[in-house]
Amino acid sequence: MTRAIVFKNATLYTPGRTIRDPYMKITDLGQIASVGFADDLDAREEIRTVTFSTPARIVPGFIDLHIHGAANADVMDGTEEALGKMQRVLPAEGSTSFLATTLTQTPEEKMKALRVCRRVSEQTDRTGANLLGVHLEGPFISEKRAGAQPAQFIRKADIALFEKFQEASGGRIRLVTIAPEEDEEGLVEFLHESGVIPSIGHSDAHYEEVVRSIERGVRHATHLFNGMRGIHHRDPGTAGGVLLHAEIAAEVIADGIHIAPSMLKFAYRQKGADGIILITDAMRAKGMGEGTYQLGGQDVTVKNGQATLGDGTLAGSILKMNEAVRNMIAFTGCSFEEAVRMAAFNPAKQLGIEGEKGSLDAGKDADFVILDEDFEVLETYVAGRKVYG
Structure with missing residues (x-):
């Protein structure tokens, strides 16, 4: 099973590209199933939306x-x-x-x-x-x-x-x-x-x-x-x-x-x-x-x-x-x-764990941090669970 989170007013950084207003699908094991643009999600899916009041940046933990x-x-x-x-x-x-x-x-x-x-x-x-x-x-x-x-x-x-x-x-x-x-x-x-x-x-x-x-x-x-x-x-x-x-x-x-x-x-x-x-x-x-x-x-x-x-x-x-x-x-x-x-x-x-951590790619652990424009931490997730913010 996976769950989808949409982040509004945020940009997600993955190797080689940035995704404005992204989604992230997270498995029950706390791994990233996929990331992409929120507009590409099937509207019939169960989606949780997080909206930030100021521009946010989503990066690996x-x-x-x-x-x-x-x-x-x-x-x-x-x-x-x-x-x-x-x-x-x-x-x-x-x-x-x-x-x-x-x-x-x-x-x-x-x-x-x-x-x-x-x-x-x-x-x-x-x-x-x-x-x-x-x-x-x-x-x-x-x-x-x-x-x-x-x-x-x-x-x-x-x-x-x-x-x-x-x-x-x-x-x-x-x-x-x-x-x-x-x-x-x-x-x-x-x-x-x-x-x-x-x-x-x-x-x-x-x-x-x-x-x-x-x-x-x-x-x-x-x-x-x-x-x-x-x-x-x-x-x-x-x-x-x-x-x-x-x-x-x-x-x-x-x-x-x-x-x-x-x-x-x-x-x-x-x-x-x-x-x-x-x-x-x-x-x-x-x-x-x-x-x-x-x-x-x-x-x-x-x-x-x-x-x-x-x-x-x-x-x-x-x-x-x-x-x-x-x-x-x-x-x-x-x-x-x-x-x-x-x-x-x-x-x-x-x-030697770059296959598990260090970037926001499918198959890796859903460890990520959300920063504001001043590099202050808004939220932090470990294995897909919010542990701060």
């Missing part, structure tokens, strides 16, 4: 591959309540799926959080954003580029320890941030061969080391420019290696704080719309007011849109995905369609 927390909840709280709260609040910014992202902590704390991710992933009666798996950030990173990751818990690459993490998660670790220049164990190759994405990040790698890491299987970069060796005219560094190689998809935090708008424009011109993935790297203060919050046992002060440690080190963001899309357009001059691609299709493709 955003997929945040790097988020630690929101609404005073954090993945490392290690509770089902914290993850459940994140699932409930993320649709308000248009996120319909995400990877629960960990922080560098003791192996015991890490495994506690991973077991909770496993349990929440197994729940079938949940509502809100989809938990697609885990982004393991830390502990296999460089102390030189730790950033806000607690340095005392950083460890050398360790295949046996990773296997314990993966077992605790029930095989749900999809992405691992690693400093490949310090990987003497061959963890990068192990991840790549196991179907887990190795991501270069919190890394002090020189350019040549980046090139070698690509040969070993690195295909992703964790928050480009942040927590990595920068560009120098005699050593392109980690950032330069990421920018120069199309094999690597680069996460960016488009808040105008983590990356200067001009550098974001530089990255866009070098990588193109297909090579960039918008993320938030948000911590628990997202959606809260200014004040002091905790991140891995560290005090983080949120003021004037920035989250920082006592020494001024950036400690994640309070960015929302709809804001990232808006900022990317404003900072780089990319098109609306390109920015949406960076927030939806590109992360889906990176996870």
